[in-house]
Amino acid sequence: MLRAPAFWLPGRRGLAPLLLSPVSAIYARATARRVARPGWRAPVPVICCGNVTAGGAGKTTVALDLICRLSARGLTPHALIRGYGGTAKGPLRVEPDRHDSRAVGDEALLLAKHAPTWVGADRAASARCAVAAGADAIVMDDGLQNPTLEKSLSLLVIDGSFGFGNGRVIPAGPLREPVAAAAARAHAAVLIGEDETGARSLLPAHLPVLRARLVPGPDTAALARRPVFAFAGIANPSKFFDTLSEAGAIMVGRRTFADHYPYDDADIEAVLAEAEALAALPVTTRKDIVRIPARFHDRIAVSRVGLAWDDLEALEALLAPLFPPKPAPREIAPPDPAACTA
Structure with a gap:
């Protein structure tokens, strides 16, 4: 998975965008x-x-x-x-x-x-x-x-x-x-x-x-005042880090991966070791956790947002x-029993 080049960021100028403009x-x-x-x-x-x-x-x-x-x-x-x-x-x-x-x-x-x-x-x-x-x-x-x-x-x-x-x-x-x-x-x-x-x-x-x-979900709010080690492989990890900070989590370390990064055992073991060294709870996003081997899930907190x-x-x-409201069924008067004879 490739990272976006720095010159794609807002306000960035330079020679590369100009040279690439014909291809664009x-x-x-x-x-x-x-x-x-x-x-x-x-x-x-x-x-x-x-x-x-x-x-x-x-x-x-x-x-x-x-x-x-x-x-x-x-x-x-x-x-x-x-x-x-x-x-x-x-x-x-x-x-x-x-x-x-x-x-x-x-x-x-x-x-x-x-x-x-x-x-x-x-x-x-x-x-x-x-x-x-x-x-x-x-x-x-x-x-x-x-x-x-x-x-x-x-x-x-x-x-x-x-x-x-x-x-x-x-x-x-x-x-x-x-x-x-x-x-x-x-x-x-x-x-x-x-x-x-x-x-x-x-x-x-x-x-x-x-x-x-x-807005932080309940699991994110529960991280308030807790030391966390945050990691993410999403397009804009700064949003995730900001959400944790706004929820009151104490971010003692962070790590970013490329968007949609396919985590393997070595990646997660390294993250867990770094979090343990900092006495912090490892936390990631709900998009990341589904790319992490299931055997690690109970050791990583997930931050969800709404x-x-x-x-x-x-x-x-x-x-x-x-989606217009469906009309209520029309009430039909019951038949006269006297008219329903065999």
């Missing part, structure tokens, strides 16, 4: 041609939690939040994901007891704990399987640039601390396509955390922007047209 132009044109293709229209609402940058922006967290909200409505949502980092081609229904992160990827295992989850590059093929299996709603984790499935609601998820990086398209920057192109296909943006890079100013004025923030929306009514306004 080719990449952007290829993406534009691909996303212009028509996709399959599913018979159920399809919600896409996508982004415009390579790497994490909080898509899985948003997808999990929506799955829980739809389930609370009495719906049966299924999740769709490509399964980055996994070997399965799909469409394949994830079975957490049988599949591991090497087969289906870490995000798929997280989603499968909350809803039936399908992995596969062809989102339309996965969606057909989901509908056949009883889905009455589909939540896509990523896929804004995948044209095979028509979306009912596309959310452009933005990490407030990273924004759009240096604002350039791959490989000169982290963008999968120009911001304007992605925003034109989105119904709304979801900005997670403070807008530290001015990302909102780069969005069209008419695009609704929903604000949300990460999503708090600044304006729940704005979110509900986007969801309501997709």
Whole structure:
């Protein structure tokens, strides 16, 4: 797993992005041609939690939040994901007891704990399987640039601390396509955390922007005043470290790995030894723990986070047209017994 180059970071300039800009132009044109293709229209609402940058922006967290909200409505949502980092081609229904992160990827295992989850590059093929299996709603984790499935609601998820990086398209920057192109296909943006890079100013004025923030779960709050050794292999580990600090944990050491890093025994034994030397509790993210051999799980704490929306009514306004309340069954007067004679 490769780390993103430093010149992709917000505010970074230099010779490398300039030299790579011709390749970026080719990449952007290829993406534009691909996303212009028509996709399959599913018979159920399809919600896409996508982004415009390579790497994490909080898509899985948003997808999990929506799955829980739809389930609370009495719906049966299924999740769709490509399964980055996994070997399965799909469409394949994830079975957490049988599949591991090497087969289906870490995000798929997280989603499968909350809803039936399908992995596969062809989102339309996965969606057909989901509908056949009883889905009455589909939540896509990523896929804004995948044209095979028509979306009912596309959310452009933005990490407030990273924004759009240096604002350039791959490989000169982290963008999968120009911001304007992605925003034109989105119904709304979801900005997670403070807008530290001015990302909102780069969005069209008419695009609704929903604000949300990460909040510690009960297991994270329980780490308050405890010395911890934090480690993570995610796109933006600083968010994880900040969450621990905000929860009151005493961080005496930390270590970062590449995004989606496939931990082996030696990696974890080294982490545990370092934590023990510091008399600290080793702690990692829920995305990391599914990539760690199960025999180590009882020795590592997991920090989970949830999503708090600044304006729940704005979110509900986007969801309501997709899931109108079902009309109450019409009451029919019972027949007159006298008319029901043989």
